[in-house]
Amino acid sequence: MAKSIAGPEIERLIQLLAKLPGLGPRSARRAALHLVKRREQLLGPLAGAMAEANESVRTCSNCGNVDTRDPCTICADPGRDRSTLIVVEDVSDLWALERAKALNAAYHVLGGVLSPLEGIGPEELNIARLVERVAEGGIAEIVIAVNATVEGQTTAHYLMDQLEGFDIKITRLAHGVPVGGELDYLDEGTLSAAMRSRTKF
Template sequence: MARSVAGPEIERLIQLLARLPGLGPRSARRAALHLIKKREQLLQPLGEAMQVACERVMVCDNCGNIDTANPCTLCCDTSRDNSILVVVEDVSDLWALERAGALNARYHVLGGVLSPLDGVRPEHLNLDKLVMRAADTSVTEVILALSATVDGQTTAHYVTELLSHCDVNVTKLAHGVPVGGELDYLDEGTLSAAIKQRTRF
């Protein structure tokens, strides 16, 4: 068993950093050491920023995005095209599409995808609000911008069935999104091409 070489406060910092995506124990130790060495420039401002985020960041009741305002900045943007609703799995996918700048539409965050193995059922996703928004007469197209995984495509089929009574065209992302690919890991050019070449679902 490895012995601890630091006090409990530093060990706790390392353990918390190790829980972040992409950081294992070794990377977390390096990050913690870097933060401590740059206490004034990094650690203190980071701690303050995290405290502010903890106090002020909330989930938008309308679309599911996260922001410091509710409704969020995107929902309050009057320049957006109200006729197009883009359905994404998570906020990270919304941000990826916004970085690509391929369209200026409204978004809807499901909060995950259907996954029987993980126990994620329809009632766990933000589906009721989606149906309500899609039924709005101003919406003419719903783009399913879901990952090209088995669970993502299962969810896409389920959503298509849910929206079958709504007077909207349901489309999906086309070329550029590889099978098994997740939106957050794709480059902006690939995402932009996928949006422009979308097809009917």
């Protein structure tokens, strides 16, 4: 076991930073050292912002987004097209679609995907609330915007089964060649999906 070279407080900071996505132990040590060196400019304000976020951040009871209000800013926005509902796996996917400004619609966050191996079934996901929202009426189209993984596609098929009795249009994101992509650099699965999803020119 490696001997600690810093006090327990700094070691705890490093351990917590290492749990963040994209930060391993080495990157966490560098980040912790940078924060400690700049206590006044970074560490203090960061600690304050994190404490404030911990107190004020809520999960939207309507869609599953995170915000400082419930319902969230998106659900409360009167300018949204509420007839279209985009279903995503996680809040990060919602944020990505919002950055792209692809569609000014409402959202529904599942909180993950079905994964029997990890013990994640329908009860662990925000699926019951999705069915409730559709049953309440006013939704004409559901866009299933889950990742193109095996679990994502399994979840998409399960959602289609759950929504089968409703008079709504169900669509999914197109899969295939990305904008600016070169065919030679794409994997076989992406090329096959692009060929199956070909559209009229």
